[in-house]
Amino acid sequence: MSDSCCKTQKTKEEASTFNGFEITAIDSKSHSSTTCCESTSKNEEATINTSCCSTVNEKAETITFEESKKEKEEYRVHGMDCPSCATTLEKGIRRLKEVQDATVHYGTSKLQVVGTNGFTFDVLEQEVQKLGFHVEPITQKKGSKTDTFEVAGMDCGNCAQSIANHVNKIPSVHNVQVSFATGKMKVDHDDHVENIISEVAKIGYKASLVTNIKKQESPPTQKHEYGLITFTGILIAFGFLGSYLDLPSILSSLLYAVAIGISGYKPFKSAFYAIKSRSLDMNVLMSVAVIGAVIIGEWFEGATVIWLFALGTTLQNRSIEQTRRSIRNLMDLAPSEAWIKDGVQLVKKPVEEVQVGDIVVIKPGDRVPLDGTILTGESSINQAPITGESIPVDKFEGDSVYAGTINESGSLEVEVTNLVEDTTISKIIHLVEEAQEQKAPTQAFIDKFASIYTPVVFVIALIVIVAPPLFGLGTWGEWVYKGLALLVVACPCALVISTPVAIVSAIGNAAKNGVLVKGGTFLEKAGAVNAIAFDKTGTLTEGKPKVSSVHALTTSEENLLSIALTLEDYSTHPIAKAIADHARNGGILAQNGSGFKNIVGKGVQATIDDTVYYAGNIRLFEELNLSLDSLRSDVDQWQSQGKSVVIIGTNSKILGVITVSDTLRKTTVQALTGLKQVGMKQVIMLTGDNKGTAKMISNEVNVTRYFAELLPEDKVNAIKSLQQEGYKVAMVGDGINDAPALATSDLGIAMGGAGTDTAMETADIVLMADNMEKLPHTVKLSRKALAIIKQNIWFSIIVKLAALVFIFPGWLTLWMAVLSDTGAAIIVILNSFRLLKMKD
Structure with missing residues (x-):
C-alpha cells in the first residue's frame, strides 16, 4: 500500500471514513485545495494503491467509494445461549461474500453488520437460520420510519414473497418483511403510508396500517420447544422402561433414535455450520458426544445427553432473555401514541409522526409521549424512569418534561422538543445497550482463556479416545466413552457466561435507578474505587x-x-x-x-x-x-x-x-455518610474558596479531606496527588467545567444527565438526577457485581475440575457431564439475577 500525505487549508469540507481512510469532500470552487488522509486500514485483505494528495478538480466528482456509503445495520438475534454461540454466528456471517464486517454482542443479543452492494436482509436471515438462530432488524435508515401493515388476500408463502419483491422496488423503501404466517408486512421507508398501500393494491392485495405497535418485538415463543422437550422426554422414559418390561431392545433403540432426532435437530444443524465456520462451540462438542455414544451402542446415554442439553439450553435462553428485557422494557414506558393539538381539535397520532414544535396534550395519569417544554398547566411529574427519583417533581410553565415520565395531576400542553428517536429515554437505552456490548477486563480475559481452553481439551479428548487402547490400557468402548464425557466437559459454558450476565444485570439495575454506567470496565472500576473527590459548587452545593x-x-x-x-x-x-x-x-x-x-x-x-x-x-x-x-x-x-x-x-x-x-444540596450529607458506610476510605472536597470557607463547609458535610483555593488546572493536580498516594480515585463534577479532572481520575462521574447531552457524553458514569443519593448504591452495586463475578468464575472452575477428575475413575456418566455444564450455567445465571433485584 503506497500513500502520501499533505496538510493544506480546506474550504467547506466534510470528512467521512472508509476502512480507516479519511475521505474529504471539498467545495468545487476551491480548486487548489487538496485532501489529507491517513493509512490506518484495519482491513488488510484489500490492497489500495493511491496517492493521498490529489488536486481537486471537476473530474474528482467522478471518484466515489461505494463501500464508504455503507452503514452499519443492527439486528436482534434470538436463541444464543452462551458467548460461544455469538462467536460461531459472527464467523459464519463474516464468511458471506455480501458482508464486509459483522459483530455479535452476546450480552445484548445484537448483531451489527456492514454489508456490500449485494447485501440484503434475506441473505442474512437465511445464513442466521442455518446456524440455528432467529434474527430481526432493529434499526432503520436515518430519517425513515418503520410501519406495520395488515395484508389481506395472501394464500401462500409465494404471495408474501411477491409482495416483498414488488414493494422493495419502491425507491423510498429501504427494507421489507412480509410474513405469510401472521399476515403482516413491516416496511422501513420514508414515504407516505398511502403510497405503500397503493403499491400493494396494484398487485391485487389490500394493506392497512396497524397502529399502537410496541416498539420492541417479543422474541419467538418457546412454547413449541417445551412441547418437543416434553414429548422426547416421554419417549426416553418409555425406552428406559422397555428394558424392565421385556420389550424388544430394538424398540427401545428406536424410541431413543426418534428422541435424538427431534431434540438434536437444531444442535446438529448448528454444529454443521459451526464447523464450516471453523468454530468449536457447545453444539459441535455435544453433537460429537451424542453421535459417538450411538456408535458405541449407548443409545440411552446419547438420547439423555441431547435431551438434557436441549432442556438446559431452553432454560438458559429464557433466563438470559429476562436479563436483556430489563433494558428493552424501558422503551415500553413511553406511549406509542400522542394527542396532538390541531387548532381546537385533538388528534391522536403515532409518536413517530409527531414533529418538533407540535403541541401535545397530556392528561392526568397519562405518560409523557415525547420530550418537551410545558406551555400551559402545572403538575407533579413522576420522573423515576429517567432519574430514579422516587418523589414526583413539581413542574410549571417553561419546565422540561421527558418521554416515559408520568403526569400525576393536572392537564398539560407541551411543545415537543425532540423526535421519538432523540428523546432522553431513547438516548439512555442506546447508551446502556452500548455499555452492555463493551467487554469488561475480566470478561475479555475469560473469553480469551475459553478460546484456548476448548480446542486444547478437544485435542486431549481425542488423545484419550485413541492413545490408551493403542497401548493396551483398556478397551476401545471404555476409553471412547471417557473421551466423549471429556468432550462434553470441554465447553466452558458456565465460565464464559459468568461475567457478561452479571455485567448486564448490574448495568440494567443501575439504569432503572437513574444511573448510567457506560460499560463493564467502568462498573469494575467503580467497585475498585477507594477515594472519591467532589467539586463543591454545583455538586456538593446547589450552585445557586x-x-x-x-x-x-x-x-x-x-x-x-x-x-x-x-x-x-x-x-x-x-x-x-x-x-x-x-x-x-x-x-x-x-x-x-x-x-x-x-x-x-x-x-x-x-x-x-x-x-x-x-x-x-x-x-x-x-x-x-x-x-x-x-x-x-x-x-x-x-x-x-x-x-x-x-x-x-x-x-x-x-x-x-x-x-x-x-x-448544600439536601442529599449531600446523606450521600457522603452513605459512601463512608460502604467503606470509602477518602471522601474529598475540591473548591476554589479560601481555606476558612473550605474548612467550614468540610465540617458541615463531614468530608475526610479538602483542597482549597484551586484553579481548574489545580483540581487535576489534586487528583494526581491522590493517585500517587495509592488511591483509586473517582471524581464527581458537572461534566462540563470539571472535564479535565474527570478525565484524569480513574472514574469520572457526572451530575445531572437528564436534559444535558454534555454530561451524558463526558463521564464514565452519569447520575441522571441532580443529586448524589444514588452514589452509595452504585458503589455497593459495583462491588456486589465483582463479588458475584468471582463467585461465578470459581463455581464454574470447581464444577469443571470436579467433572474432569470424575471422568477417569469412570464415575462421571455422559448425562452427568451434561448436567455439570448446563446445570452450572443455569446456576451462574440465577446467581447473576440477584443484581437485577438489588435495592438501595
Missing part, C-alpha cells in the same frame, strides 16, 4: 446562591427587604437575583424607584422618595465615609463562613445587612 440571613439595624425587616427588592430587581447579578427572589417569596412589594445605577464591582444605587439608597459590599460604604466599626467584625465572620455580605443603606446611615450563600 440563596439568602441565608437578614439583619435589620435601623429599620424594620419588611422595609429593609422592600428597599433591597427595589434596588436589586434591576440587576442581573446572581446575588441580586437571590435577594429579589427571597423578598418576593416573602410577599414583599417593591417601592417606586428611579435613577437606577450600577456601581461596577461595588453594588447598585437608586432614588426612593427623594433619598438615594445603596446596596453593595463594604468597600462601597467605606467610600461613602460611613462608620463601619460596629459591623466590621460581623462582616469578617460572615465572610469567613463563605457568605457574601450585602449592606443596605444611604449616604448617612446603615439600614441593615443581608447575607447570601450557596446552600
